[in-house]
Amino acid sequence: MATPDSPRTIAELFQRASASLDAPVWDYLTGGAESETSLCRNRLALDSLAFVPRVLRDVSRIDLGADFLGTPIALPLFLAPVGSLRLFDEQAAAACARAAEAAGVPMFMSIMAQPTLEQVRASAPGAVLVLQLYMRGGRDWLDDIVARAEAAGCAALCLTVDAAVYGRRERDLVNRYSSAQAVDRANLGDRKDVQIADEQAQLSFDTIAWLKARTRLPLIVKGVLDAEDARLCVEHGVDVVYASNHGGRQLDHAVAALDQLGEICGAVAGRARIFVDGGMLRGTDIAKARALGADLVGLGKAQGAALAADGEAGVVRLIEILGAELRTTLALLGCPSLAGLGPHLLRKAAPVGPSTALSTLRLPAPAGLPPR
Numbered sequence: 001m002a003t004p005d006s007p008r009t010i011a012e013l014f015q016r017a018s019a020s021l022d023a024p025v026w027d028y029l030t031g032g033a034e035s036e037t038s039l040c041r042n043r044l045a046l047d048s049l050a051f052v053p054r055v056l057r058d059v060s061r062i063d064l065g066a067d068f069l070g071t072p073i074a075l076p077l078f079l080a081p082v083g084s085l086r087l088f089d090e091q092a093a094a095a096c097a098r099a100a101e102a103a104g105v106p107m108f109m110s111i112m113a114q115p116t117l118e119q120v121r122a123s124a125p126g127a128v129l130v131l132q133l134y135m136r137g138g139r140d141w142l143d144d145i146v147a148r149a150e151a152a153g154c155a156a157l158c159l160t161v162d163a164a165v166y167g168r169r170e171r172d173l174v175n176r177y178s179s180a181q182a183v184d185r186a187n188l189g190d191r192k193d194v195q196i197a198d199e200q201a202q203l204s205f206d207t208i209a210w211l212k213a214r215t216r217l218p219l220i221v222k223g224v225l226d227a228e229d230a231r232l233c234v235e236h237g238v239d240v241v242y243a244s245n246h247g248g249r250q251l252d253h254a255v256a257a258l259d260q261l262g263e264i265c266g267a268v269a270g271r272a273r274i275f276v277d278g279g280m281l282r283g284t285d286i287a288k289a290r291a292l293g294a295d296l297v298g299l300g301k302a303q304g305a306a307l308a309a310d311g312e313a314g315v316v317r318l319i320e321i322l323g324a325e326l327r328t329t330l331a332l333l334g335c336p337s338l339a340g341l342g343p344h345l346l347r348k349a350a351p352v353g354p355s356t357a358l359s360t361l362r363l364p365a366p367a368g369l370p371p372r
């Protein structure tokens with residue numbers, strides 16, 4: 001529940017985060033790879049769509065409810081996997097899991113995050129928890145991780161496939177900053193010092209089929225941008241195609257996942273669910289993604305900023321504000337529920353200004369804008 005001091009807008013959450021974080025950590029959170037074209041393009045994709053609202057529809061009751069693979073959730077969003085959460089708050093993934101539980105949305109816990117999966121589960125027994133994997137070992141290692149995820153009552157596994165190598169994040173390079181040195185990779189055991197393992201670069205569709213056969217948990221593949229890859233995922237038994245360019249932190253000059261949704265939805269043809277992320281900072285963003293066919297929308301930077309702003313309460317507040325914005329958007333679009341959203345409500349439109357990582361928040365410079 002909001003207090004008089006609670007942030008009223010997502011911009012306020014980011015301003016508080018920027019005031020609380022050291023400059024290199026702020027850069028790590030808000031920056032992207034190389035020229036940051038992928039990062040900015042995520043916003044450009046959203047900013048290049050305008051709504052054409054419908055009127056005279058009864059919107060006196062708005063239903064924001066969605067589902068995660070059949071489990072009802074409060075809003076069509078989830079906390080995307082973010083490693084290094086401890087940079088933003090001592091409670092790290094435990095705080096995010098409790099916030100997700102309180103707000104009724106799923107949390108994707110990165111295998112890079114802290115504390116251990118078992119501790120996170122103990123602190124949020126009712127959370128819809130997904131474990132996100134990077135391959136840091138061979139198949140025995142993976143078997144062990146799968147067993148832990150099943151024992152911890154995870155709702156699904158998410159394998160990230162857009163990180164064969166680590167993206168060149170120039171802010172971190174210039175800052176001489178490494179998040180890997182800043183936090184302990186509690187979930188990786190004796191592989192915790194390995195930045196990117198060969199096993200990650202060796203991933204193939206065979207791994208997907210193998211993993212699918214080893215677990216009863218639904219499988220989400222994160223980092224798909226191509227329609228043919230989406231089709232192959234489905235043919236290898238994937239339950240969710242998660243369209244993402246990793247928040248612009250991996251391949252530079254990548255397309256925005258949002259711009260690929262039409263083709264991906266066509267290729268998937270209803271045989272799997274579709275999640276998306278990248279630049280999502282507002283209720284209107286979530287409405288646009290849903291209108292283009294995504295089932296759920298992931299929050300990366302916004303989650304980290306909310307955690308830095310006010311710990312668990314900050315993340316709860318982020319979800320509350322997004323819920324309020326989405327409710328307003330649906331009402332003004334003439335849509336009483338998410339089911340009414342569709343491409344018929346969108347038109348291509350010229351962005352009204354330069355699209356940068358946080359431009360939609362209209363932060364007063366220099367309070368929280370990333371440098372450059």
Ligand SMILES: Cc1cc2nc3c(=O)[nH]c(=O)nc-3n(C[C@H](O)[C@H](O)[C@H](O)COP(=O)(O)O)c2cc1C
Nearest residue numbers: 080081082083110160246247277278279299300301
């Ligand atoms: C600080 C930070 C750490 C991240 N760590 C991971 C990770 O461990 N695993 C992963 O799959 N994605 C990771 N991501 C990517 C997010 O899951 C997500 O794809 C991306 O942040 C979405 O874009 P957004 O930040 O614009 O919301 C990270 C993102 C950020 C900002």
